[in-house]
Amino acid sequence: MKGSNSFKTGLVKAVGLMSGTSLDGVDAAELVTDGMRIESFGASAYRAYCDAERTTLQGVLGRWPGDGLADALDVVQTAHTEVLQDFTPELVGFHGQTLAHEPRGRGTHQLGDGDALAQAIGAPVIWDFRSNDVQLGGEGAPLAPFFHFACAKWIKADAPLAFLNLGGVGNITWVDPSKNAPEEQGALLAFDTGPANAPINDLMQSRLGLSYDKDGALAKKGTVETGALELFLAETYFARMPPKSLDRDDFSVMLELVRELCDADAAATMTAMSAAAVMQGMRHCPSAPARVLVCGGGRHNPVMMHMLREALDCPVDPVEVVGLDGDMLEAQAFAYLAVRVARGLPTSCPTTTGVSANVGGGILSRPNETE
Ligand SMILES: Nc1ncnc2c1ncn2[C@@H]1O[C@H](COP(=O)(O)OP(=O)(O)OP(=O)(O)O)[C@@H](O)[C@H]1O
Numbered sequence: 001m002k003g004s005n006s007f008k009t010g011l012v013k014a015v016g017l018m019s020g021t022s023l024d025g026v027d028a029a030e031l032v033t034d035g036m037r038i039e040s041f042g043a044s045a046y047r048a049y050c051d052a053e054r055t056t057l058q059g060v061l062g063r064w065p066g067d068g069l070a071d072a073l074d075v076v077q078t079a080h081t082e083v084l085q086d087f088t089p090e091l092v093g094f095h096g097q098t099l100a101h102e103p104r105g106r107g108t109h110q111l112g113d114g115d116a117l118a119q120a121i122g123a124p125v126i127w128d129f130r131s132n133d134v135q136l137g138g139e140g141a142p143l144a145p146f147f148h149f150a151c152a153k154w155i156k157a158d159a160p161l162a163f164l165n166l167g168g169v170g171n172i173t174w175v176d177p178s179k180n181a182p183e184e185q186g187a188l189l190a191f192d193t194g195p196a197n198a199p200i201n202d203l204m205q206s207r208l209g210l211s212y213d214k215d216g217a218l219a220k221k222g223t224v225e226t227g228a229l230e231l232f233l234a235e236t237y238f239a240r241m242p243p244k245s246l247d248r249d250d251f252s253v254m255l256e257l258v259r260e261l262c263d264a265d266a267a268a269t270m271t272a273m274s275a276a277a278v279m280q281g282m283r284h285c286p287s288a289p290a291r292v293l294v295c296g297g298g299r300h301n302p303v304m305m306h307m308l309r310e311a312l313d314c315p316v317d318p319v320e321v322v323g324l325d326g327d328m329l330e331a332q333a334f335a336y337l338a339v340r341v342a343r344g345l346p347t348s349c350p351t352t353t354g355v356s357a358n359v360g361g362g363i364l365s366r367p368n369e370t371e
């Protein structure tokens with residue numbers, strides 16, 4: 001961690017902020033933790049991006065490094081400041097908006113200024129969670145796995161299980177809850193499975209002017225085109241050993257593969273592709289998980305959930321069945337990770353990002369530091 005490394009001991013009331021690849025809005029969630037154990041969950045809030053703000057953000061996706069980001073930065077700062085208005089956090093975990101993610105190329109960049117946010121809200125902010133991991137040879141993503149380990153302990157899991165996030169991109173964390181710490185050998189294996197909702201959203205936008213396929217209504221009417229599905233599964237990403245991660249638009253090939261199909265068949269085929277990507281990922285897990293707990297917006301899509309249940313021979317449930325909040329899990333993760341960063345604890349390890357050693361990252365900005 002850069003910046004000052006002294007932070008209060010004991011439990012911290014932290015708020016995590018997540019602006020995901022779907023560009024729908026900012027999630028904020030409170031968590032009380034010592035950086036290891038979850039003590040309690042707290043309030044949450046959501047601040048949607050309006051159409052104009054989303055257009056501004058869409059316009060700068062992938063445009064990093066570069067100029068012309070001031071308007072988009074303004075959108076990010078405003079939304080994150082507003083979503084925090086009813087919270088009184090002791091610490092904030094500020095993920096920012098990923099503009100580009102190319103760990104072995106130009107790096108990873110989350111738009112957002114933690115210094116400015118700390119000034120605006122009058123509380124310390126941890127930000128830039130991913131850069132250090134990338135600089136040390138890691139993928140910089142996914143980072144939620146250390147929190148998934150804490151969740152597995154919190155639900156008192158007694159057998160290896162998997163947390164599956166179906167956001168714009170999909171990611172999975174296999175957890176052995178018998179281990180004592182997330183960085184212990186054999187405790188975690190994590191990676192991005194493939195595209196999840198982002199390409200479906202793009203299809204809906206380009207063909208019908210809609211932002212997503214609500215409840216899989218369009219996919220439900222269509223037929224999966226198996227030829228396109230097979231071509232998709234031939235992509236080399238799926239055979240690659242984890243850890244591995246993706247940028248939002250790394251699978252733009254999906255839109256190409258369904259170009260000739262009618263709207264309903266295209267939606268059905270893309271939904272099947274996202275589910276099949278998860279299945280491919282399952283083969284990399286150290287053992288078959290006893291259950292799969294799903295978070296992220298994709299768990300609201302009954303067609304996607306049905307496809308996963310058909311293909312997996314273990315229970316596949318939304319995380320709500322164990323008392324977690326699937327819309328807020330990522331925001332909670334960044335509250336948890338912020339406390340770990342403030343305490344000098346690692347936030348990733350070789351089996352979650354491929355980084356060479358257990359590592360923490362992040363910058364701590366205090367409200368008075370830049371005044
Ligand atoms: N009722 C629903 N039916 C179908 N799809 C849904 C539904 N609700 C949400 N989704 C999908 O979930 C997406 C939002 O998921 P989520 O908020 O988990 O993504 P994110 O956090 O932005 O992405 P990431 O985890 O990749 O950063 C929406 O854009 C939509 O595609």
Ligand SMILES: CC(=O)N[C@H]1[C@@H]2OC[C@@H](O2)[C@@H](O)[C@@H]1O[C@H](C)C(=O)O
Pocket residue numbers: 020021098101108140141142143144145165167168169170171192245246330
């Ligand atoms: C670079 C980046 O922002 N990656 C996101 C994205 O969205 C899902 C997947 O791809 C995951 O790797 C990650 O987010 C979650 C919160 C993570 O780091 O665990």
